[in-house]
Amino acid sequence: MNNNNNWPFTDNNHVYGMKLSDYLVWATNRQHDTELLLPSIQRGFVWKPKQIVDLWDSLLRGMPIGSLMLSKLSEGQIAATIDPQDIKQPKTVSGKAMGLLDGQQRTLAMLIGWPFMNSTQYCLWIDLAEKGHAGSPFDIRLTTRTQPFGFQRISHSRLSRHDRREARKQYDKLYPGNKSKPDFNLFDFLDAENDQPRPWKANGDPKQFVKIKDLWKAFKETDGSKSAFLDLFKSLGTDNRLSNLHEAFKRIETLTVPLILIPEHIIKEAMPDGAPDPLVLLFERIGRNGASLSPEDLLFSMIKQQFPEAQQLVNGIHNKITVRAFMSATDYVMTAFRLAAATQSSEPSTQIADNPRPNPNDFHRYLGRLLGKEGDKNKPLRDYLAEDNNLTLAFNCLFDVLRYKSEQVQDFGLPLPMMPHLPRGLTQVLLIWIMLNPDQKIINNNRQKIISFSLFWYLSVLHEDKASKAAFKIIKEDSGKGNFPATELYDELIKSTSIEEFGLALPLMSDAELEDILQDTNALFRSHDAIFKLDDSGKQPIATLKQRELYKRFCWWRKPILLWLQRAYVDREFDIQSRNDFAGLTDEDAVPYDYDHLCPQKHWGDDWRNINTIPDETTSVIKAFRNIRGGVGNCIGNLHVLESSLNRSFGDDALGSKLKSELESKKWRHQDSLLFHCDCHEKLWETASPDDENDKKKNQVWDEERLQAFQSAVYLRAKGLYRQYYEACKHIIK
Structure with a gap:
């Protein structure tokens, strides 16, 4: 029993060095009479994947991680427990307690790899088959509930759609019984070792990934014995890297964290009205x-x-x-x-x-x-x-x-x-x-x-x-x-002072004005500037600045408007999920849908070396296609909202193949994506993205007829979508 009201600080000292392991034991409120809590002033866990990985790289190297700042909490104060799920459980202080004022982010990041606490949101791994990047001794990877296959190895940014699809294909081969589960549910297998999703690595063995918490737990359970530690992981056959890990955990166990106590006179200082606390x-x-x-x-x-x-x-x-x-x-x-x-x-x-x-x-x-x-x-x-x-x-x-x-x-x-x-x-x-x-x-x-x-x-x-x-x-x-x-x-x-000036908002323009901008579909793959019609001199664009802004905002910058345009499909697929799991989320890493290209990007916008053109790329049209193809391919007319796992199953299939698929009648129909806006539209899409079931290279071959159909299909759909938007909004105009 500790009778010191300022424990762990003693003899009026305001600085104390605590072993890292002891600190994490305290942070999980084990074995101490004095609780470590989060003061009510604290916010949530906001660190990004790279920050978490960098901290653990420092820990495994034995580097100092900086001091932590504490304040004494009084009985009756409201505080919260420290939880790696970032679920703050408020509680009233009823005994001795310290508040963690500075160091919450580091503490929560460390607890992800702590052997004696589970996180349902994060998991840290070490790839025993790889050495670290840029001098790091270990390849550390993070997976999360919303990204169960992790992030890119070096930048720690979101995996590409291709990598996520390949990761899921590999996972489904290993665990076919989970094929029907969406990605965000795979993290529920956190304690089911056989079904646990690992970080994605092309041409790699997922079994070479080991959880940091399991490695640290093994180190503790073997009482620091190197031979016993190596025996636990001998089936992985990476003794040299495991030996280095053993040394790293030995260093972690000796790390000391400086704790600083904020003097009580700062906390209790009386301030005049209006002055900051x-x-x-x-x-x-x-x-x-x-x-x-x-x-x-x-x-x-x-x-x-x-x-x-x-x-x-x-x-x-x-x-x-x-x-x-x-x-x-x-x-x-x-x-x-x-x-x-x-x-x-x-x-x-x-x-x-x-x-x-x-x-x-x-x-x-x-x-x-x-x-x-x-x-x-x-x-x-x-x-x-x-x-x-x-x-x-x-x-x-x-x-x-x-x-x-x-x-x-x-x-x-x-x-x-x-x-x-x-x-x-x-x-x-x-x-x-x-x-x-x-x-x-x-x-x-x-x-x-x-x-x-x-x-x-x-x-x-x-x-x-x-x-x-x-x-x-x-x-x-x-x-x-x-x-x-x-x-x-x-x-x-x-309201604005002239026709060419903007007010606080762009005026609502009729669908005819957007159609006026896009109508010249005979001019293939024009640049952003050239997409506006020219006057008789061929030099000046007729379109106004406001029409240009409409084109940019609707066709390029506001793709979430598709959620409203496809509202029947979105409501059918995501209403329950939105209420339970994804309400309020806009981060594309966290939501259960993708903004997918109808004519897949791989067919027109991937590596140009994979694209075949007829006649050849010396013609003006093919040159324009090469240089400006993103202007058509990334237009809202070529995008739709699609449930992520369905999008992954479609892969890079041509739109023609998707329309023929048996999934057409089960999970997706062309009406869900508002594909057709005129009698000729279906034919244009079939020409632009033809069925490639028997020849996967077919869709990387482009000629002028197909280019014309591609641009026409995309622009016709963009016009049709905007027409629906305008019809819904026009009631507010006098």
Whole structure:
């Protein structure tokens, strides 16, 4: 039993060196009376794969990893356990405890390889068949739940689609019983050694990968005996590398981590109203030197310092699908702050100026007024962090009014995977209108205008913060009138001083204007500049700057609009998954769908040496194809949303082969991807990407007829897709 209230620090010392193994034992709250917890001010686990791998490279080399900073926690404070799943379990301090103020990211990364704790999100491996890169003694790889076959060996970025497909093919050969399981479910086999997915390595044996936690556990269980350690892994036949690993774990066991105790006078220092809390200030300054601290992280940390229960309350709010579908927990806090500032007072002398993106100065200046203390009245930010409040009710209404309703014929609502792509500023605009017009009947009557305006904003707004601020002003002035002012908002956002200048948003242009840009399909594979028609002199483009911007934004920059365009398919395939596993996610590494090329990229955009042209590449058309083929191939007209495992099974099959496949009637139909927009469209696609079932090289042969069909099919589909978008949005125009 340890009676020192400041353990592990003794004799008024503020620095203590602790063995790394002892520290990780303490971090998992084993064998010590004093708990190590995360103060409420802390955020989540934000490290990227390369940061995790680099830390473990340092550990296995025996390098120091820097000091960790602790603060003494008092009884009654709210803190959280340290968990490698990044699932903070709030608890009230009831005994001796220390808070880990600086070092959470490193600690969580180390616990991924700690033998006595399992992570359901991450797994670290060493490839015993490879030496490390750039002088590293070992080849360290990371796999995650969303990337069960890991990341690229050197850059630690996402594997290419080809590599992911090859990794899954290799896995399915080894474990055919799991073929029907999507990739993200394979990580559930974390403790089933035979079914555990390993990092992908071309022409490599996956059995040569060994978990770091298993290696460290073996070192501990053999009491450091080198011969016993080697015997445990002798079947792998890599004694030299295992010998080096044995030495590496010997070094890890001797590593000492410097712990620094923050003096209590800093924590307890009384500050005048409006001055930053010293602990928050210290945390902010620490964050500048580590994983960058976003304004959202800082605000939430400041709130938790004054209102420790906020972590648990916000977690509860964010667990609701109606909130989680739109934004992260920290974005919810920022939204609550902005809406609290907007509704705090109706008196001009005490109103807080609206700021769509508040900064630390705003937090320090206004947090006391908006948050207050328990029992204070008219503290809207504290109210918006409560379990059920006006803001969460507004989220419920917004979710319901925007949501795609499959039971209605040709409904034009948004499927769940589209919702997190809506900008935060737009979501806040819609929320404040709902809060000012809370009658459900009024909200339902305005559904069409709300959805139309949301789609317009997503594609057309050029200056998010300025647009959101202007919209806030109009809605507050229009308070309680019962009609969503979509037309007034639209007119304000597109307002400009001349036809060639932009306002805050691009005006909604008819589908004829995009068709006017793309209509010259006889001119094959034009450059981005040449894609616009020329005047009679042949020198100046007729298309306006706004038409050019429309082309760039719709055809190139806003591919998530496909989630809305293919809403029936997206809702059918992903609604349940979105509610349970993927709500609020936009990262392409983490979602269960791909933006797939209809005519596969390998057939036109891969290595030019694999492409055959007829006649030869000296003709002007073939030269243009070589230099500018991405302009057609990556246009939205050649992209569709497809469930990831289905996309992997299709591989590089031609579109003609996919249309003939028996999967056509089971998991995918051409209607799901809105392929055909005119009578000739099917024929054009068949010419552009013909069935290659009997000759896989057939689709790498191009002649001018096929090039013409490819461009025409892509542009016709782009026009057809935009026509559907325009028809849904045009209701907001006078």
